[in-house]
Amino acid sequence: MEHHIIAEMIEPGGDTLKEWHMIRAGEEEAMCGRVIDLSAEKLPSEAWGTDRARPFCHTCGALFLREVP
Ligand SMILES: [Zn+2]
Known part of the structure; x- marks a missing residue:
């Protein structure tokens, strides 16, 4: 299973x-x-x-750990 890390901005399209979050390739929502x-x-x-990948969503991190050998 391939994963990517994707940014959640405070405002959609914003700079902050x-x-x-971790997201599975081909899916439209993060693992959380x-x-x-x-x-x-x-x-x-x-x-x-x-x-580079901080702060990281705790839920995504925990799920990713369980999915990756
Ligand atoms: Zn997440």
Whole structure:
């Protein structure tokens, strides 16, 4: 299963990051169930756990950990 990290902005289309979420490739909502603007900035899933991907959604992080060997 392929994943991406996607930004949730405080305002849709805005410049201020709220937090990062994990999303499965081809899906339209984050693993925590939040609907994300798919045009927002993305990071590769390898960035999870790095400073680049902070703050990170706790729910997405926990679900991702269970899904990735
Ligand atoms: Zn999330």
